[in-house]
Amino acid sequence: MSESLWQRLTGDVPRRALLALGGLLLLLLAAPFLLRLAPAGDYWLSLLILVVYFSYIGQAWNIMMGFAGQLSLGHALYLGLGGYVAAALYVNLGIGPWLGVFIAVAAAMLAGGLIGFLGFRFSLAGVYFALLTIAFAEFTRILFDHFTWVGGSGGLFLKVEADGSAFNLQGSPLLFYYVILALAAGAFVLCRFLLTSRLGHYWLAVREDPEAAQAAGIAVLRTKMLAVLISAGLTAVGGVWSAFYYKSLFPEAAFAMGRSIEVTLAPIIGGLGTLFGPILGSALLVGLGDLFTTLAEILANDYGVKAAGLKQIGYGIALLLIVMFRRDGVWPWLARRLGFERRPADDAGEGRP
Amino acid sequence: MSADPGQFVLTLLQAVAMGLLTGMVYGLMALGLSVIFGVMRVVNFAHGEMMVVGMYLAWLAFDRLGLDPLVSLPAVAAALFVFGYVLQRTVINPFIGLPEHMQFMLLLAVAILLVNACLAIFGPDTHGVQVDYMFDSFNVGPLVLDAVRVYAALVALLIAGLLWLFFTRTRSGKAIRAAADNHVGALVVGLDVKRLYALTFGVGAACVGAAGALMLLIVQVHPFLAIDYTLLAFVIVIVGGLGSMSGALAGGLLIGVSEAVAGVLLQPSLKSVFSFGLLILVLLLRPQGLLARRS
Incomplete structure (x- = not known):
């Protein structure tokens, strides 16, 4: 069984790609210890944590958009809901995050299921569906602003406790790094598994042509619902992680439109519908963000050029150039360069044709 | 809240009038979005x-x-x-x-x-x-x-x-x-x-x-007003019908009024609940009207 599963997951992947993947995983596992040797290692670790976090939630979002073709611009809803549920259960009722995460996931899946059902039942697609997801996220943001049990607009805070440990998800950045790395690796394998499954092929069929998929006998509504449920559930886990990592939640930030957009950046820049897209995309974006922060600091300190927004202008230009010249994302182009293309026998894999 | 119902109706009418006036400007903003999308x-x-x-x-x-x-x-x-x-x-x-x-x-x-x-x-x-x-x-x-x-x-x-x-x-x-x-x-x-x-x-x-x-x-x-206006313009054109010019103006008036009235009936911080609620309702209840405009 395990061998056939292994076969199924890796069957058509070139050996060099598998080796590179194994190398990357080893590198990421060892990274905190390697970074300790570098100057400002803590800072680099915090950046790496961000990269892994964004690649995880990007992977979750990608299931909906990249696999099933449903554009969600409201994923902050699932992040915020997940974070708020687990944090409120912990702060108000003393229920730990390892149990709370299941309730958080259930809540997010319920929300995702509701939005998905309402939207898909009426065959809402593209920008119309995207706006529905935004509207629900904004709606929830305003409700949480007035929801005093979770602190309202004043925010919800997780105290740093003396007896904090991995059991209540408190500890050093190292703990959070390995937790999010495990999640990201798990999501990667899960997505690969889903793509090779019958459901994965249904998703691609629905993405490419919903009417043809319907005609071929695929239960389109059910197929789309599964995408939104899985995506919302996985995203909520990221929300729980993020709530306990940052230790504070505000409706204005947790459910912000900007946060929803952040989720979409890495997979689109990296390569929609690909497994490596979200990883490469988040590495690129976090890297660029840091580069422009440093450049803005240099400008301010050495040249006396000080202005808010300079960093984001650089970021915006970089984003514009990537979108204009790598429309399908950076990964499909890089994969061709590296010779990680799928074996020609298989044509039902990930990625847009 | 005032106990005098006459006063309350007047306050509401006042809000509606203000909302209509602001709504015209909203409508013009949404018109731009609608023209670009429509073409x-x-x-x-x-x-x-x-x-x-x-x-x-x-x-x-x-x-x-x-x-x-x-x-x-x-x-x-x-x-x-x-x-x-x-x-x-x-x-x-x-x-x-x-x-x-x-x-x-x-x-x-x-x-x-x-x-x-x-x-x-x-x-x-x-x-x-x-x-x-x-x-x-x-x-x-x-x-x-x-x-x-x-x-x-x-x-x-x-x-x-x-x-x-x-x-x-x-x-x-x-x-x-x-x-x-x-x-x-x-x-x-x-x-x-x-x-x-x-x-x-x-x-x-x-x-x-x-x-x-x-x-x-x-x-x-x-x-930082920018993202709010982007959202607002979207809400208006969807409510009015994406790609329709008269729809954008009507949507602008409707959203302008709903914001102003919500400001009177609810706390001001809840005013966009009305607009987003309206958007969700329109998306769900009149999708055929919306989708009919798509090519």
Whole structure:
């Protein structure tokens, strides 16, 4: 069984790609210890944590958009809901995050299921569906602003406790790094598994042509619902992680439109519908963000050029150039360069044709 | 809340009147989005950012030259027309007909650039204009209407009328509508569709620029308004019918009124609950009306 599963997951992947993947995983596992040797290692670790976090939630979002073709611009809803549920259960009722995460996931899946059902039942697609997801996220943001049990607009805070440990998800950045790395690796394998499954092929069929998929006998509504449920559930886990990592939640930030957009950046820049897209995309974006922060600091300190927004202008230009010249994302182009293309026998894999 | 029901009704009527006036400006803003989408099927995710650029240009004209936003409005609209025209020609044109997420990402990058350019140039503080009629008002029956809102609404209506004339009476306007109705047909009869698209984006940008200049009479500008206006414009055009000009104006009035009334009935911080609730209802209950406009 395990061998056939292994076969199924890796069957058509070139050996060099598998080796590179194994190398990357080893590198990421060892990274905190390697970074300790570098100057400002803590800072680099915090950046790496961000990269892994964004690649995880990007992977979750990608299931909906990249696999099933449903554009969600409201994923902050699932992040915020997940974070708020687990944090409120912990702060108000003393229920730990390892149990709370299941309730958080259930809540997010319920929300995702509701939005998905309402939207898909009426065959809402593209920008119309995207706006529905935004509207629900904004709606929830305003409700949480007035929801005093979770602190309202004043925010919800997780105290740093003396007896904090991995059991209540408190500890050093190292703990959070390995937790999010495990999640990201798990999501990667899960997505690969889903793509090779019958459901994965249904998703691609629905993405490419919903009417043809319907005609071929695929239960389109059910197929789309599964995408939104899985995506919302996985995203909520990221929300729980993020709530306990940052230790504070505000409706204005947790459910912000900007946060929803952040989720979409890495997979689109990296390569929609690909497994490596979200990883490469988040590495690129976090890297660029840091580069422009440093450049803005240099400008301010050495040249006396000080202005808010300079960093984001650089970021915006970089984003514009990537979108204009790598429309399908950076990964499909890089994969061709590296010779990680799928074996020609298989044509039902990930990625847009 | 007042115990006197007559007083309450008056307060409500007052809010409705204010909402209608502000709603006209909202409508003009949404008109720009609707025109661009209706012709090119491009969803302008940088719309609120363009609105804020219009507001800043009007503020600049007031601050440096002492010009009333109503006076600088044609220049602001012209500046945004040029911006929109050039942006379409250089950046957006290759993305016409591509999947929505690519257009979204492209215009998101444009939005990030615009809003942060405003932030870098003008800083995060709010800026407003002080016109000498800012405290004037008109009494219409028992209602008191702010002069600034009345002027802004009238000018917005005038511009919408001009736009209607442009699309129904001029060669270019008719050609744009032809290209929107039948892209291939327009190419076959020899229309320069690329130029028409750039013209359309310019016209849409000019609309939102003009709306920005008008809005500056009513609210103060800061860079972070942009995303709210983008969302607001989307809500309005969806409620009114994406791609429909009269729908955008009607949607603007409806959202303007619903915000104002919600401000009276609920806490002010809950005012957008009405708009988003309306959006969700329209998306769910009248999807056939919305989807009928899609090609």
